[in-house]
Amino acid sequence: MIELKGVSCRFGSTVAVDAINLTVETGEVCVLVGSSGCGKSTTLRMINRLLPHSAGEISVDGQDIRRIDVRKLRLNMGYAIQGTGLFPHWTVARNVALVPKLLGWSRDRITTRVDELLTLLGLAPETFANKYPEQLSGGQAQRVGVARALAADPNILLMDEPFGALDAITRDNLQNEMLRIQRQVHKTTVFVTHDIDEALRLATRIAVMDQGRILQHDTPENILRSPANAFVENLLGSQDRGLKLSALRRVGDAMSRHPQPCEPDLETDWLSEDDSLRQALSVMLWHEAEQLPVRDAGGAEIGVLSRDQIWTGAT
């Protein structure tokens, strides 16, 4: 658990972060979102003491971070940044092994761990371990960056716009990976982004920041339903809040389920149970369909989603 109580950060006369309070529960993903210069990165960098806080108290699992040795603190926090920050003169394996090596793990343990992590991130170790960052695509490099942050199995993960420099498709893929990995490892994560859709997708709770203050700190759904003020509303884009809300729901949760899975009708179009209601709506609009069958991951038809169910399910 990370707690910030009345934390401020001043550079000379400018106040970058102004007396914020924020609690990140163990295992949740807290996304700090806001436009550039709002203090979100500053907040993140105060947590691993890359920046000193000028007032207030930051504690990790109840312990004031100023009382913890700074290197010990950082070694226990994974850190991934925009543009990866991979060391260009080290191989992928050596980059991932950075923190374990600093912690003095044995060589065997490090090798095993590196292979395990590369596999987790969908990078075949035999192909990638000995490549240099320059030989990777943007998405691959960012995966390595995440692997490096996870290397020593830290309790806390700090991510500073890690997918900010990627193209839309790669970013989408990596967000999916993040969700999958998070379901496996349950790290307490602080994630900074300026992309509200990324925030809505990844967050357990979102903290919307502007001018060094937290305007609203709540679950994506609550923020969408009742934005605290005009700024948050504007950030969400008042025109398509409904669509964004529908994007938070799974088809599987809104459909009417067949009593027994049955053989799918191969002729008609269909939805997958993990699709969002937003995707379902789009498919229905396109095909002018009143309702569509839903299949599970194995391909069996498990239910039907109607237009009305989207309406009731999304709001």
Add this chain to the structure above:
Amino acid sequence: MLAPASDMPNRVVPVLASLALVLIWWLDFGIVQPNRIVPGTGYGLVEAIGAANSAGLSAGLLALMVMARHRFRARFYGLGALVALLLMWQPILLAEFADRQLPADAAYARTAIGAGFWSLLFLLGLMAIEVLSQLPSPRGHHLILVALVLVVWGVCVAAGRLDSLSLVTEYASRPDQFRQALTHHLALSLSAVLCSLVIAIALAIMMMRRDRWRQPVLATVSFLQTIPSLALFGLLIAPLSALSTAFPFLQTLGIRGIGWAPALLALVAYSLLPIVRNTYVALSEVPDDLVDAGRGMGMSERQLFLKLKLPLAMPIIIEGVRVTTIQAMGLTAVAALIGAGGFGTFIFQGLGQAAMDLVLLGALPTIALALAADGVLTALGQVCRPAGLKANG
């Protein structure tokens, strides 16, 4: 897109080869001098090395022209081999010239290299550079070619075949002085580089720590670089001689107004700029996000410096050392004017006595040292370039 250059007929080699062909037939190939000072008589190509050799040499150059016009890929290997062979043939031709034209009875007579021969060497050198730059990885071939040519020249000299060559005569009459000049030259220039490397890294680190040091330090070292060498050597004489007069114990250390002390000081002052600038730029241009990432993951400042900044900066630092070393090799020759020894002694002695071969005996080794320093440090830069960084990055 243009086709790769290696698939097009090469125009450079034919131009150079035809120029060489004209010059060797037009200018004197070799000179015979009755003694050291008197200007000698020049001999044309056929007189100097005989009809057969002249024909052979011309045929070699023609072959280069023809081969360069062809389009097959491997031709640059053939061209390289032919250029190397021609370069290796040159000392043998010189020996031939001495056998033919050196009068047997004149004890002080000596042979000198004529303008035609110099032009041929120069143009062959240019062709070698051109051919090497067309080969896929120039480094290795480079070394093989230079080594082969040097070995043949060395064997010819060692076997006494070039004893009558004035340059060799000059060397033969002062081998000890030559060796001493070499040690002095190397000792002075290398210790200057070493001193300035230590000072420069300290200065660079200081500038990184405190930004307000940056401007004055850089301004000072580039100011020092602007002062002409002769002036700096000269300006240091007065204060150093004053010092050694005031503190006689300095004289026992050899610190006087002239000699190695002002030379070393001036050389260090000169050597600072390239190293300071490169070290500072290289260290401060390590991207912030890398440093941030390293620090954020718990690396200590020491680890950040040793494992991240220094390796990434190394190639550029070595480049600075390379520039400095080449410069120091040349300036050490000038330092001979204030009595610091080295190959400059021969140059200025030779100029004083109008003995051109003595000048060459000083100038050629100075050039050789600079080229050798260039080669060694370029290679070191390649070795120290961290894997994973682009060759041109």
Add this chain to the structure above:
Amino acid sequence: MRVFIRPCVWLLALLFCASFMSVFEALFGWFQPGQTSLIYQRAGFLSLLQNHVLLVLISGSIGTAMAVSAGILVTRGWGRDFLPLASQVASIGQTFPPVAVLALAVPVLGFGEAPTLMALVLYGLLPILRNTLVGLDGIAPAVKEAASGMGMSPTQVLLKVELPLAGRVILAGVRTSVTINIATAAIGSTIGARTLGDPVIAGLVNGNTGYVLQGALLIGLLAITTDSLFEALQRTWSQRLLAAAVAG
């Protein structure tokens, strides 16, 4: 124009020292008690200065003309074949020590101003050539394509686009070249050129530190004056570019 104040001040100092070196006679006398000849008399400092500057100026002009035209020649059409060789020669040539080049000029041209001039031209054109190549090479191909795409002839592209854009880099090359040449011209004294190196060499030969100091002082001032002049030129150049960019 304020940037030119500094070179003017240095120039005044240089001219003052060259004209009225004798006002420092007492200083040199204090420095060298017992020395009878305190101020270098064999030739006037002003005429030495003039000769020195002339050598550098002539060699600089010839060198710049040769290097820039060579640089232009090897970056277009037929001459492009010579580009690798030219850039290799420009970089290998610069590893040759200037003093060695100076010494090698003597066997060819004998003693005096001529070999000095030749050495200065040959050695001085290398940094200019290299910078010309770097400058012309550094222009984005898109810029050149846009220019010719809008109907400029190759000559217009060269004169109105390429050279102005590469100009700053070329000027930096000229600055390096002139700095080296001022130093090398001073050493030219040893091969019989009449330059400000004369008093230094004479002083070294006769053990007269005063001569050495006088020569060194003037050479140093000349170098600083020239360098600050180039500094000012480069500043105005980049300001003009900036103004042009803003206006465009």
